[in-house]
Amino acid sequence: MSCIVSGIATSRAVGEGDVFFDAWMTSWMFSWAAAFPTVLIAAPLVRRIVARLTAAP
Template identity: 60%
Template sequence: MIPARFAPVLFGFILSGLMSLMVSGIATYRAIGFSDVFMPSWMGAWGTSWLVAFPAVLIVAPITRRLVAALVRKPQA
């Protein structure tokens, strides 16, 4: 098991992996359609996009949390 203190990094790792997998798959399909080169092209695009997405999620997530907190009404006590 991974220590709880790494939960935000693990969350970002999994989230960025799944999101980049889906987005790169859609973009690859739109660019070349289903063909013999679809899977290798998709996996290459996914690897590259995950390398960008993972650090981006770690940087953007705290900013997004603060922005959401500023936009959401606080519960009344």
């Protein structure tokens, strides 16, 4: 997911030229490094919230 999002954002920022692939891989590395720990922290919290919202009374 972070690969696709960073690819679209990089394409919009630098265009589809010679520097696109290098810029995309660099931006993907940084976005993955931010997204992975965020998911590890947020996922348990979101699961608990959803479980409480969907629990039978």
